[in-house]
Amino acid sequence: MTGRADITLSVNGQSYTRRVDPRLLLSDFLRHELGLTGTHVGCEHGVCGACTILLDGRSARSCLMLAVQAHGAEVETIEGQGTVAALGPIQQAFREHHALQCGFCTPGFVMTILDMLRHHDLGDDAAIREALSGNICRCTGYEHIVNAVRALVRERGKPA
Structure with missing residues (x-):
């Protein structure tokens, strides 16, 4: 054995x-x-x-x-979820809304957001903040991350 x-x-x-x-x-x-x-x-x-x-x-x-x-x-x-040459929708939203700094937490946020966009209603900021509450970022202060998710919900819909 x-x-x-x-x-x-x-x-x-x-x-x-x-x-x-x-x-x-x-x-x-x-x-x-x-x-x-x-x-x-x-x-x-x-x-x-x-x-x-x-x-x-x-x-x-x-x-x-x-x-x-x-x-x-x-x-x-x-x-x-994407490559440097062809970012996925969530990665692109993070880029456009300056939602990352050191980047250590970013992969976890991207995967969490992907799940949330696929399975949950993220119709307002309270729902977005609740969805993100299980991920910790020590650099951004979260506002830009919320902005990126808000843009995904509003402009792109569900990316998956």
Whole structure:
């Protein structure tokens, strides 16, 4: 017995099969096994939101999940949302509204916002602020992030 587990999952539309330690966190699997370093690890307690990904279309904290729990799942990370040459709609809104500074929290915000735009009514600032309340940014003061989401809701509708 090797003490390892075989997992297969789809990440940003690409299927991966790996043998992993059953205790490996999903955030570490994405970063170290797949080289997808856009998923950041901040607090390692699920509080800051930097590690947010979408798991089967819903936001999840990858630092609180084991990779084996994602077996058979569809995972979306920031790498699947656009490129430097072709930003995704949320990334473009962040750029246009100056909604980032250091950028450490940005991937988690983008993934949270993607989930919120797909599944929730963000019709007013109170709803937007509530949707963003699970993500921490120490640089921006949030106003520009709210402005970016407001613009997405108003001008672009649901980007997904």
